[in-house]
Amino acid sequence: MNKIEAIVRPERLEVVKEALASAGFVGLNIVSVTGRGIQKGIVHAGRGGEEYRVDMLPKSKIELVVKDPDTQRAVDVIINAARTGAIGDGKIFVSPVSQAIRVRTGEQGDAAL
Amino acid sequence: MDTGDTAWMLVSCALVMLMTPGLALFYGGLARSKNVLGTIMQSFIMLGVITLQFIIFGFSIAFGPDQGGLIGNFDWIFLKDVSPSEPGPYAATIPAQTYMIFQLMFAVITPALITGAFAERAKFSTFLVFMLLWATFVYDPVAHWVWGIGGWLGGFAEADGQVGLKALDFAGGTVVHINAGMAALVAAIMYGKRHGYGREPMEPHDVTMVVIGAALLWFGWFGFNAGSALGSLGLATEDGGFILTASNAFVVTHVAAGAAAVSWTAISWLITAKPSVVGAAAGAVAGLVAITPAAGFVSPMAAMAIGLGAGALCYIAVRMRAKFGLDDSLDVVGVHGVGGAWGAIATGLFAAAAYGGVDGLFFGNAEQLGKQVIAIAVTMVYSGVVTFVILKVLDMTMGLRVKEEDELTGLDVSQHGERAYQFEEGYAGIPVTPE
Numbered sequence: 001m002n003k004i005e006a007i008v009r010p011e012r013l014e015v016v017k018e019a020l021a022s023a024g025f026v027g028l029n030i031v032s033v034t035g036r037g038i039q040k041g042i043v044h045a046g047r048g049g050e051e052y053r054v055d056m057l058p059k060s061k062i063e064l065v066v067k068d069p070d071t072q073r074a075v076d077v078i079i080n081a082a083r084t085g086a087i088g089d090g091k092i093f094v095s096p097v098s099q100a101i102r103v104r105t106g107e108q109g110d111a112a113l
Numbered sequence: 114m115d116t117g118d119t120a121w122m123l124v125s126c127a128l129v130m131l132m133t134p135g136l137a138l139f140y141g142g143l144a145r146s147k148n149v150l151g152t153i154m155q156s157f158i159m160l161g162v163i164t165l166q167f168i169i170f171g172f173s174i175a176f177g178p179d180q181g182g183l184i185g186n187f188d189w190i191f192l193k194d195v196s197p198s199e200p201g202p203y204a205a206t207i208p209a210q211t212y213m214i215f216q217l218m219f220a221v222i223t224p225a226l227i228t229g230a231f232a233e234r235a236k237f238s239t240f241l242v243f244m245l246l247w248a249t250f251v252y253d254p255v256a257h258w259v260w261g262i263g264g265w266l267g268g269f270a271e272a273d274g275q276v277g278l279k280a281l282d283f284a285g286g287t288v289v290h291i292n293a294g295m296a297a298l299v300a301a302i303m304y305g306k307r308h309g310y311g312r313e314p315m316e317p318h319d320v321t322m323v324v325i326g327a328a329l330l331w332f333g334w335f336g337f338n339a340g341s342a343l344g345s346l347g348l349a350t351e352d353g354g355f356i357l358t359a360s361n362a363f364v365v366t367h368v369a370a371g372a373a374a375v376s377w378t379a380i381s382w383l384i385t386a387k388p389s390v391v392g393a394a395a396g397a398v399a400g401l402v403a404i405t406p407a408a409g410f411v412s413p414m415a416a417m418a419i420g421l422g423a424g425a426l427c428y429i430a431v432r433m434r435a436k437f438g439l440d441d442s443l444d445v446v447g448v449h450g451v452g453g454a455w456g457a458i459a460t461g462l463f464a465a466a467a468y469g470g471v472d473g474l475f476f477g478n479a480e481q482l483g484k485q486v487i488a489i490a491v492t493m494v495y496s497g498v499v500t501f502v503i504l505k506v507l508d509m510t511m512g513l514r515v516k517e518e519d520e521l522t523g524l525d526v527s528q529h530g531e532r533a534y535q536f537e538e539g540y541a542g543i544p545v546t547p548e
Contacts, residue, residue, distance in 0.1 A: 044316065045381060047391040048431030048444065052316060
């Protein structure tokens with residue numbers, strides 16, 4: 001099993017969720033994160049003209065755990081839905097998961113996913 | 114007594130009362146979220162603390178029988194002889210008590226204005242003592258000088274016909290705004306900069322709250338200015354007309370607010386390429402501050418000029434404040450100090466006898482401008498010096514600021530034991546059960 005953490009633009013979140021659901025990946029978690037990459041950030045105007053450079057930008061992080069053979073397929077679905085081509089599209093990290101358990105039934109492993 | 118005048122005045126009192134929670138929200142939104150309750154509390158609690166001070170003795174020393182042009186006596190402590198059914202010496206057509214409660218609302222909001230200068234770092238206990246001492250030793254005397262019968266700066270004649278300097282201040286340019294603005298300057302310097310000022314982000318945490326606050330201030334200001342006519346029509350003249358009318362004060366208040374919102378937004382747009390919403394709100398407030406002393410005396414077109422000027426001048430003042438590195442956190446000096454001074458000077462320029470019975474420079478009377486400048490200077494010096502003395506004593510005895518770790522945690526938790534926003538289950542507290 002692998003955990004996929006995909007940091008994407010918040011405005012792409014709905015599209016990514018739909019695409020994942022269509023591809024059979026229904027279960028996931030979403031967290032709002034603030035982060036910085038090579039995207040330069042934006043400038044806020046203060047009330048007296050003092051400007052603030054804000055380089056911590058809001059993104060959405062989607063977390064889902066998938067069976068090993070499904071990993072590449074899930075990643076591809078996310079990339080296709082989230083990509084805009086501009087700097088700031090985000091990143092995806094894949095890490096191994098040692099166990100998964102369904103709370104209601106106690107099923108373990110792939111059966112829990 | 115007149116039913117129309119009294120009805121309007123009671124409504125005005127309610128409008129001015131609403132300005133204090135409006136100010137609380139305006140300041141609260143400008144502060145960081147960990148300090149929003151501390152900021153709101155500093156304004157809100159004035160409704161309690163200063164109300165008590167004022168009815169016990171503040172009204173008496175500010176407006177009571179004059180002692181040497183400088184202060185009132187104790188004849189009216191505990192509101193003795195302040196009648197709910199007879200007029201007092203200040204307004205012939207409304208009950209004395211109504212005049213008192215109107216003045217009380219001004220006395221409440223003026224110290225609250227200063228709180229913006231030391232936002233996010235004031236120890237609450239010391240702050241309460243500071244506000245009480247300031248109200249007693251700065252606000253009440255200055256109110257007496259400008260608005261008290263026999264006061265040496267104003268124009269309200271004693272029984273013997275002695276009159277003061279006759280500086281014009283319709284609703285509180287000197288008494289409220291310059292007074293608070295100068296105290297804010299001293300306080301900002303003496304409290305020192307916030308931890309991390311200039312290095313860490315300290316942007317407003319809720320600009321919607323700032324706009325709501327500004328809107329409530331604008332709304333309440335109609336009571337602040339038009340209520341200062343002390344009646345629904347104005348002062349009757351010999352030829353059957355009226356000057357110092359509530360209607361004109363109402364109209365010029367609105368015009369100045371709108372004009373200043375436009376000019377601040379425009380200048381911020383030119384300089385930073387984006388028109389700031391906080392700027393529009395702050396601009397409106399600056400215009401309201403500037404028109405306060407002038408409201409009875411100038412025409413609506415003059416109010417437009419005063420408002421446009423206020424938006425621009427206060428914007429520049431705020432920008433300069435940032436350049437000097439003065440942590441007047443919520444820009445009290447730039448908006449109230451500079452705005453109030455501009456308004457007092459503008460009164461000396463634009464006053465027209467047709468509106469307020471006195472002409473200013475642009476109508477051929479140069480003398481009034483000189484009187485305005487004297488009143489501004491006297492208020493600034495007195496407020497600055499006495500505020501300094503009060504804060505020095507408090508700093509040496511109680512300490513002005515919270516401990517550094519409390520400042521970092523935030524005032525809400527450290528001073529008040531509360532969190533403003535608990536949206537998620539995991540952050541809510543469990544009741545502490547007694548052993």
